[in-house]
Amino acid sequence: MNTEHSITEAQWMEYLNGTLTEAACARIRSHLEICEECRGMLNQLREWESVVIEEVSRLKVTATRSTGEIDVLAEKFLRSIRENGIRPIQGSTLKPVEAVRLLRALLDPLCGAGAARNAVRLATEQSCRAGEQDVSVPNWGLFVRNLSKNVGYVYGSPARVLIERVGSLVAAEIH
């Protein structure tokens, strides 16, 4: 997508979340001043992000009230993303970074946003080879195994099994 502009998808997502380092943020801001293509792409990402946040908030509310509704809302979440037709990249289905967002949305109400973010970040670092920064299709299985192991270590076997199950289901849709 923007690898020719030397900015990865994960960096764009972190830029939106405000979790990127100051140096990287400054580099992206400088690039946005001169690149119209990236400015348009960023606006698209912001729209996509607002849809994600809205769906995640519904997941969290349900998780605190009752059990067993998160999976139903996770499916609605995925359907909503498609029906809105907002894609960071045209002509693709579910990108690995979007699949990572889905797993994070599943983890947020169970583990807390901070723990979920750290677990995903740690699993990403453990799964990517030197020089890689994002989860890709070939290492998706390794990412899911590492994420489930990290989460299970702190939250127990049920959480580990849940991540393994959902991760394997999502894997069918990643391209």
Place this chain on the structure above:
Amino acid sequence: MRLKPPPGLVGWGLALCLFLCVTTQVLSGIEPAWRTATIVLLAVSHFTANVSSGVLGRRIALDHDKGTLMRLAWNLITLAVLVNACRVVFEVAFQSTGRLDSALHPALGLRQIFVASSFLILTGALGAMWSAFTTLQLGIRLRAIDWALIGCVVFLVPPVIWNRQTMGDSGSPWAIVRYLQISGPILLAIPASMGIVLYRVSEEMGEGRMALTLKCLAGSLALRLSALAAAAFLGPDGNAAGASATSLVPMVFYITAHWIFLLGLVHRWRLSHQTTDLIERYESDQENQLTLLAQRTHKSAN
């Protein structure tokens, strides 16, 4: 049997114990015979809360794989609360026969062994739990407010020890009992400080039942330390009858501390239930879900 205690039940248990214990304590100021009822109710409250915590703690520990720090932490928590329960039984065995003062009945002072052991085991448990959370980069950096609170806890210890003559077993003729009692504030300050660290972990974590669990554990330890400080500073005799602050404040803090601890374990156990329910849905309906995923993929490709 699938154990699924609601948090509300713990709240009702706490309210009932507080009401009964405070009422009988107030009545004991009018009729001393009510003092026995207070002692029995206190024992039942502490025993119930600790044994319930032990049952849940063990089930939570079994949720974790063998050899992990979290499994060790929850097993140690189970052991600590069961040692507390044993202490209650030990005390009741003496108090039921009218032996309330360790100065007159030295063997009663051996309860300090249970107290010190429980604090040491709890310290190990919280340390293991904290170490496990650091694998997710949680609780690594403390803020200035955290250090300030830890400092408050540490500075509270010397005045409590200075007022040790107000403690229950200070008059014991056995030196080992007196030394163990003096070490009590120190041994409680350590897990109380770790409770502050776990509270920071819960803040970094965000929402969720685990964060609630950690807040409950931290709150429980803060209440126990407050109870000790109240007992040390408010008056000389924790066995006093009547509705004085000397007798009521430490008692209310102690009862609440044990039940809040139980509440934390209930929240953690319900997290396991919540996750297990989700797994059952995916396992029972996997084919349908895969079909839905395939349909969505086909729709987006068109």
